[in-house]
Amino acid sequence: MQLDFAARELTVKLVYYGPALSGKTTNLHALHRFADESARGRLMTLETRDDRTLFFDLLPLRFKGEGDLALRLKLFTVPGQVIHSSTRRLVLQGADGVAFIADSQLAETQNNASAFLDLKENLKAHGVALRDMPLVIQYNKRDLPSIRSEAELVQMASRGREPVFAATATRGDGVLETFISLLHLTWTSLDAVHDLRAKFKINPDAFLGEVSQRMGATAPIDEILLRRLGGTFTPRRRESAP
Ligand SMILES: Nc1nc2c(ncn2[C@@H]2O[C@H](COP(=O)(O)OP(=O)(O)OP(=O)(O)O)[C@@H](O)[C@H]2O)c(=O)[nH]1
Ligand SMILES: [Mg+2]
Numbered sequence: 038m039q040l041d042f043a044a045r046e047l048t049v050k051l052v053y054y055g056p057a058l059s060g061k062t063t064n065l066h067a068l069h070r071f072a073d074e075s076a077r078g079r080l081m082t083l084e085t086r087d088d089r090t091l092f093f094d095l096l097p098l099r100f101k102g103e104g105d106l107a108l109r110l111k112l113f114t115v116p117g118q119v120i121h122s123s124t125r126r127l128v129l130q131g132a133d134g135v136a137f138i139a140d141s142q143l144a145e146t147q148n149n150a151s152a153f154l155d156l157k158e159n160l161k162a163h164g165v166a167l168r169d170m171p172l173v174i175q176y177n178k179r180d181l182p183s184i185r186s187e188a189e190l191v192q193m194a195s196r197g198r199e200p201v202f203a204a205t206a207t208r209g210d211g212v213l214e215t216f217i218s219l220l221h222l223t224w225t226s227l228d229a230v231h232d233l234r235a236k237f238k239i240n241p242d243a244f245l246g247e248v249s250q251r252m253g254a255t256a257p258i259d260e261i262l263l264r265r266l267g268g269t270f271t272p273r274r275r276e277s278a279p
Contacts, residue, residue: 038133038227045237048109049227050131051219055138056145056152057089057117060177063206064138065096065114068216070209071253076100090116093128102247104239110220117152126159134171134223136215141176141184141203171222172199174268175215180205187266194267201266217249217261 039048053061062082069080078097085091096112113132115125129135137156139149157167174197176190187203194201200218204211227233228241242258249258 038231040231040236042236044107045105046107046109047233047237048111049133049223050111050113051134051136051223052129052132053112053114053136053138054125054129054152054156055115055117056140056148057119059117059138059140059145059149059152060204060206061114061117061138062088062090062094064136064175064177064204064212064215065094065112067206067209067212068112068252069096071213072098073251073253076251089118090114092116092124098252100248100251102239102244104237106237106239106244108244108248119151122155122159125155126162129156129159130163132170133227134219135173136219137172137174137199138206139174139176141178141190142181143183143185146185171219171226173215173219173222174199174201175204175211176201177204177206177211179203179210180208191266194265198268200262200268202264203266211264213252213254214261214264216252217254217258218265220248221245221258221262 053064055061065080069077076098078099080096082094083091093116094114098110100108102108113128115128137153160167160170178184190201190203202211202215202218204215206212224241224245233239233241246258254261
């Protein structure tokens with residue numbers, strides 16, 4: 038996170054991680070479509086001819102809210118192909134939160150697991166433990182045949198603490214839920230460490246509500262968060278000042 042007190046500006050970096058072709062770039066395309074014109078910047082993608090990210094994608098978003106605070110979000114994707122490990126590590130540097138986009142197809146089980154291990158190791162290289170990183174998991178491509186059943190996902194989700202969402206990113210389904218959940222976790226954890234309420238004289242929950250609306254959400258945040266399949270992790274909340 039970058040803080041610019043003079044400009045009242047906060048910059049937060051969110052990274053979409055996962056195996057090759059799981060739908061990371063597709064998630065960013067959908068978010069770009071959902072976002073209000075006033076909030077979204079230009080989506081920068083760098084792909085080879087067969088849809089594969091070569092370096093990274095970047096979607097910059099900007100929200101001006103209560104108390105004149107500006108929140109800048111930088112949404113990155115990593116290239117999923119195994120050979121790009123050093124690029125993934127580079128993109129991951131300074132991340133405030135991670136969305137892990139898994140591929141629901143049974144045939145991709147091993148690739149999901151390897152990519153998850155790769156995430157853990159690349160975080161470790163930056164001196165960050167996986168359990169300290171705000172993390173949301175998305176099982177994408179729910180529209181395809183031969184996928185893990187929803188019951189199986191629910192069972193897996195109930196064993197972990199990360200929120201888990203089902204998605205069909207090509208249709209935009211589950212994309213906003215994943216994003217809002219990640220933003221909520223990240224924002225809450227930043228607030229716990231930096232006390233945004235005191236520093237910027239804002240109400241962090243209200244601010245997040247505004248952001249969510251500008252991203253096209255029509256339901257309240259708490260309702261969106263409940264669309265997860267499981268995961269128990271709720272970050273520690275800072276007590277509000279009396
Ligand atoms: N059927 C189906 N296809 C999807 C879905 N999401 C993405 N795809 C397709 O999967 C392919 C790969 O999607 P990308 O978003 O480029 O995948 P990526 O994770 O960015 O891949 P890399 O950049 O190589 O890491 C594209 O052809 C997408 O259209 C989905 O929910 N359902
Ligand atoms: Mg990509």
